[in-house]
Amino acid sequence: MHAALGAAATVLNVGAGAGSYEPDGRDVLAVEPSATMLCQRPPGSAPAVCAVAEHLPCADHRFDAALAVLTVHHWRDPATGLAELRRVSRRQVVFTWDVEVMARYWLVGEYLPEIAERERGLANLDAVVRGLSGPDRRVVVKPVPVPWDCSDGFLAAYWRRPQLPGRRRAGGHVRRGGAAVGRGATRSAETGRRPQLRQVAARPPRPPGPGFTGRRLPPGGRD
Known part of the structure; x- marks a missing residue:
């Protein structure tokens, strides 16, 4: 995940949940629609807003990268949510x-x-690739063992x-x-x-x- 984010200093974590996958050492803003999950975020977590992926309360290109970890399949409208990731960030990293x-x-x-x-x-890998692709965009898919x-x-x-x-x-x-x-x-x-x-x-x-470990x-x- 850190390698995929590259040099991104500002990260929008969409569908952040309780913050289990938020990267350290970066300026992170979390987006999570569930009040229950927001209440479970531990002290010291990144600041969070209650919002949905399809309507991100952020300006265009506000973040270096947008992150979405095991969340796209929960969105009501994945295509719209992925378009929002592209709108608010210069780089998108999706783990699916x-x-x-x-x-x-x-x-x-x-x-x-x-x-x-x-x-x-x-909405799994194929939907994510479609949602992030474009005539001037190259989507790279890397397996994560x-x-x-x-x-x-x-x-x-x-x-x-x-x-x-x-x-x-x-x-x-x-x-x-x-x-x-x-x-x-x-x-x-x-x-x-x-x-x-x-x-x-x-x-x-x-x-x-x-x-x-290599054990049989x-x-x-x-x-």
Whole structure:
């Protein structure tokens, strides 16, 4: 993220939530529509305003960069929100996901394929590229490998830790994802009507991030 922001000194963090991804060492203004999330921002966080991506309360080209992390798929009108990012900043950095890559993730592909089916209707990588492209603009897409010990709680963070901890967090994610695709899909994953975990299934499709220890997984794909 820091590399993508480059030398940007002023950053608008859109869909900032509680501020988990805000970069240090830069002048940051956070934008978040949820009062609940704004109340969860810890002391010392960047200043924040309550607003939506589709109507940013900022002047044109006010910021060196606009940042949006795992948020575009929540916007009511992603195309308008991405246009607003372009309006208020000279550079845009968006962290999102490729639904076709996620469809090959073992938890989705072997346990909950309904998640991939639903996510194809959300604004993911393709929508972001379309929204940021233009005749005089070049959009660069770079993969971000997820290390096996990633401390965040998004779905792909558990590709090597389905039991963490005591299966509470991973199980919670299955339930939250399943709530979006229906109880039947979640019940199928929880009652054993799916393939068994395999060691090969838990390996990343490309070399993982620097946190990967290189240890082989025991049978069943579990630590």
